[in-house]
Amino acid sequence: MPDMDGWSVLRALKADPVLHKIPVIMLTMVDDRTRGYSLGAVDYLTKPVDRELLHQALSRYYSAGNNSAVLLIEDDTEAREVMAHTLEKSGWVVSEASNGQKALDIMETTLPQLILLDLMMPVMDGFGFLEAMRARPEWRHIPVIVVTAKDLTENDRERLNGRVEEVLEKNAYSREDLLEHVREAIAACNISR
Known part of the structure; x- marks a missing residue:
C-alpha cells in the first residue's frame, strides 16, 4: 500500500x-x-x-441484506426509535411494528432473522403475537427476545417458556448489551439449524 x-x-x-x-x-x-x-x-x-x-x-x-433483518415490535414510539437506531447504526436492517397484528402483516412479506418483542401493546399484545407466530411452521425457527417493562408473573413466565430466547428488562441494558444479545440469539439459532 x-x-x-x-x-x-x-x-x-x-x-x-x-x-x-x-x-x-x-x-x-x-x-x-x-x-x-x-x-x-x-x-x-x-x-x-x-x-x-x-x-x-x-x-x-457480514451484516448486510436479509441475513441481518430484525423485526422490532414495540408500541412506545420513543423506545422503538432508540432501539431501531441502535440496531441500524450497527448494520442491521430493521422493520418496525407498533403491535403484534402489524408485525404478523409484515412477516407475510418479509421474514426477519430475529424478533425483538414488547409484551404489553394494544390491538395484539406480545403473548398473542407469540401464539400466532409459533402456530406457523415456517416462522417457528425465528428467535425472539422479549424486551419488556412488565413485571412477569409465574403464569407469564410459563407462557413464554420455550417460546423465546430470553427476556430483557427495559432500561436495564446498555446499547452494547442489546447488540450482544441479538448477536448471541442469532448465532445460537444458526448453530441449531
Whole structure:
C-alpha cells in the first residue's frame, strides 16, 4: 500500500471514533497474529489465503441484506426509535411494528432473522403475537427476545417458556448489551439449524 502499511491502516481505523467498530480482517504475508489482534483485527489470515477460510471469516462478520433483518415490535414510539437506531447504526436492517397484528402483516412479506418483542401493546399484545407466530411452521425457527417493562408473573413466565430466547428488562441494558444479545440469539439459532 502506498504511504501506509496495513498496520498503520488498522491503527488509524481503530483510533477513528466513527470507524473503530468496523470489523477488520487482516490479509497479510506477515504471520504476526498477536500484533494484528492487539491492534484490533477481528480475524487474521496469511497469504496465500485459503478461499474457504476467507469465506468463513467474511461470513462471521457480514451484516448486510436479509441475513441481518430484525423485526422490532414495540408500541412506545420513543423506545422503538432508540432501539431501531441502535440496531441500524450497527448494520442491521430493521422493520418496525407498533403491535403484534402489524408485525404478523409484515412477516407475510418479509421474514426477519430475529424478533425483538414488547409484551404489553394494544390491538395484539406480545403473548398473542407469540401464539400466532409459533402456530406457523415456517416462522417457528425465528428467535425472539422479549424486551419488556412488565413485571412477569409465574403464569407469564410459563407462557413464554420455550417460546423465546430470553427476556430483557427495559432500561436495564446498555446499547452494547442489546447488540450482544441479538448477536448471541442469532448465532445460537444458526448453530441449531
